[in-house]
Amino acid sequence: MVRFQNVGMRYGFGPEVLRDISFELEPGSFHFLTGPSGAGKSSLLRLLYLAHRPSRGIVSMFGRDMAQAKRHELPEMRRRIGVVFQDFRLLAHLSALDNVALPLRIAGYPREKARAHVVELLNWVGLGDQLDALPATLSGGEQQRVAIARAVIARPRLLLADEPTGNVDDEMALRLMHLFIELNRLGTTVLIASHDQLLIRRLGKPVLRLVDGTILSGPLETA
Amino acid sequence: MFGPRTDLALSRDPAGRTVPWIIAAMVFIGTLSLAAAFGLNEASAAWRHLVTGNLTVQVPDGPDADARADEAARVLAATPGIASARRLERAEVLHLLEPWLGRDAAATQLPLPRLVDVRLDPALAIDTRALALRLAESVPEARLDDHGPWLERLSRLTRGLQMIAAGGVGIVACATMLIVVFTIRAGLLVHREVISVLHLIGAQDAYIARQFQWHAVNMAFKGALPAFLLAALVAFALGLAADRLSAPLIPKVALGTAGWLALPLVPLTAILLAAVTARLTVLLNLKRTL
Numbered sequence: 434m435v436r437f438q439n440v441g442m443r444y445g446f447g448p449e450v451l452r453d454i455s456f457e458l459e460p461g462s463f464h465f466l467t468g469p470s471g472a473g474k475s476s477l478l479r480l481l482y483l484a485h486r487p488s489r490g491i492v493s494m495f496g497r498d499m500a501q502a503k504r505h506e507l508p509e510m511r512r513r514i515g516v517v518f519q520d521f522r523l524l525a526h527l528s529a530l531d532n533v534a535l536p537l538r539i540a541g542y543p544r545e546k547a548r549a550h551v552v553e554l555l556n557w558v559g560l561g562d563q564l565d566a567l568p569a570t571l572s573g574g575e576q577q578r579v580a581i582a583r584a585v586i587a588r589p590r591l592l593l594a595d596e597p598t599g600n601v602d603d604e605m606a607l608r609l610m611h612l613f614i615e616l617n618r619l620g621t622t623v624l625i626a627s628h629d630q631l632l633i634r635r636l637g638k639p640v641l642r643l644v645d646g647t648i649l650s651g652p653l654e655t656a
Numbered sequence: 657m658f659g660p661r662t663d664l665a666l667s668r669d670p671a672g673r674t675v676p677w678i679i680a681a682m683v684f685i686g687t688l689s690l691a692a693a694f695g696l697n698e699a700s701a702a703w704r705h706l707v708t709g710n711l712t713v714q715v716p717d718g719p720d721a722d723a724r725a726d727e728a729a730r731v732l733a734a735t736p737g738i739a740s741a742r743r744l745e746r747a748e749v750l751h752l753l754e755p756w757l758g759r760d761a762a763a764t765q766l767p768l769p770r771l772v773d774v775r776l777d778p779a780l781a782i783d784t785r786a787l788a789l790r791l792a793e794s795v796p797e798a799r800l801d802d803h804g805p806w807l808e809r810l811s812r813l814t815r816g817l818q819m820i821a822a823g824g825v826g827i828v829a830c831a832t833m834l835i836v837v838f839t840i841r842a843g844l845l846v847h848r849e850v851i852s853v854l855h856l857i858g859a860q861d862a863y864i865a866r867q868f869q870w871h872a873v874n875m876a877f878k879g880a881l882p883a884f885l886l887a888a889l890v891a892f893a894l895g896l897a898a899d900r901l902s903a904p905l906i907p908k909v910a911l912g913t914a915g916w917l918a919l920p921l922v923p924l925t926a927i928l929l930a931a932v933t934a935r936l937t938v939l940l941n942l943k944r945t946l
Contacts, residue, residue, distance in 0.1 A: 511855070524850055535854075
């Protein structure tokens with residue numbers, strides 16, 4: 434599904450923020466990505482959701498070497514990836530419903546069919562009564578749930594989440610984790626960047642530990 | 657107004673309020689320029705029609721000028737291809753000179769040439785050079801005027817004015833494209849965060865370009881339609897005013913059917929140009945991103 438070999442990354446002509454990253458995510462696996470602030474988690478996620486190209490090394494996604502991938506191939510690959518951004522990145526002028534429906538609309542789903550899916554999912558994350566609410570009128574936790582719903586609505590093959598439970602209470606955090614686990618059971622590969630050691634321990638999934646721009650140990654450890 | 661639902665809040669951009677006004681001005685100028693080009697074309701054709709069916713023969717003033725002019729008229733009238741040839745009376749010549757010399761011209765003792773008005777038979781072609789030679793045999797001092805140099809100067813003038821009008825339409829088209837390019841580039845900058853999200857969710861460049869394209873169509877339509885209607889009204893009013901102007905040598909100025917059919921092409925072209933320019937601007941700019 435995902436394979437990194439000696440990957441390095443820098444922004445412009447700046448120093449390398451990621452160095453010699455090597456790991457592999459098997460299809461249908463579930464991993465946490467953890468590490469201190471500034472370790473490079475968000476940069477690693479940027480490589481994974483194809484917002485940035487590596488400055489060296491080999492990144493392979495869905496069996497395709499990304500160095501060989503043409504620009505026009507990227508949208509199709511990105512549709513297979515669901516992303517929960519740390520800052521949510523919801524579209525301010527669109528309702529919760531329209532924000533969640535965005536990946537389906539971009540993929541060309543029929544409008545009515547998409548709406549039924551979106552309403553069902555928003556009900557599931559507890560926002561069934563906020564369908565028409567604009568992001569600005571939602572709390573941080575509610576926005577986060579909209580962002581999560583948007584990331585999973587199209588049943589992505591790879592789900593990447595950057596601190597997806599940072600703004601919700603423990604009960605909702607666990608509920609959202611169960612959504613990810615359910616999605617994982619259905620075949621989605623999941624990688625979640627999180628600081629929440631308690632949650633990581635509770636779920637008992639393998640962990641990628643990133644420190645100072647590099648994966649701390651070769652083999653994946655289990656918390 | 658038109659197009660699919662947009663993920664980008666383009667209609668709220670400040671440029672969305674000003675660009676229709678600028679496009680309106682462009683379409684107004686463009687429509688009137690095109691109307692002027694067609695009007696000139698019609699006027700030029702009318703002038704040609706006025707003078708191509710006849711010739712004028714001048715016989716200089718002299719003791720027996722009237723008799724010489726009558727002789728010229730007789731020779732001409734006997735020539736195949738000429739329907740009639742008639743010497744103008746002094747009063748008629750003075751009437752022709754009225755616009756330049758006033759009504760008191762009759763009182764002056766100007767040495768006026770005698771004029772012979774020659775009407776050509778439209779069914780037969782005539783060789784004016786051969787005709788001039790034949791006339792010279794009978795009345796050597798007579799001068800045959802087929803209005804050629806005047807028509808040539810008129811053609812040059814109308815061609816020049818038409819080129820200026822066409823240039824005006826071209827400049828308007830270029831200016832419209834530039835305005836759209838700057839507006840779309842500003843829009844790309846303002847909405848770069850949303851565009852980035854759309855890309856990361858899997859949107860293709862064409863998906864984003866389509867939204868800008870429809871935004872441009874809406875802006876152009878809002879400006880082009882009222883501007884075109886106003887310009888057409890002005891062109892119509894100017895045509896009416898020219899009709900009422902009964903000055904000598906000024907023919908009826910009309911756009912003609914082709915002109916009226918061509919005028920709507922200006923707003924349609926403006927809208928089409930805006931759409932294509934917006935789409936290409938977005939596609940070219942997004943190509944530089946990942």
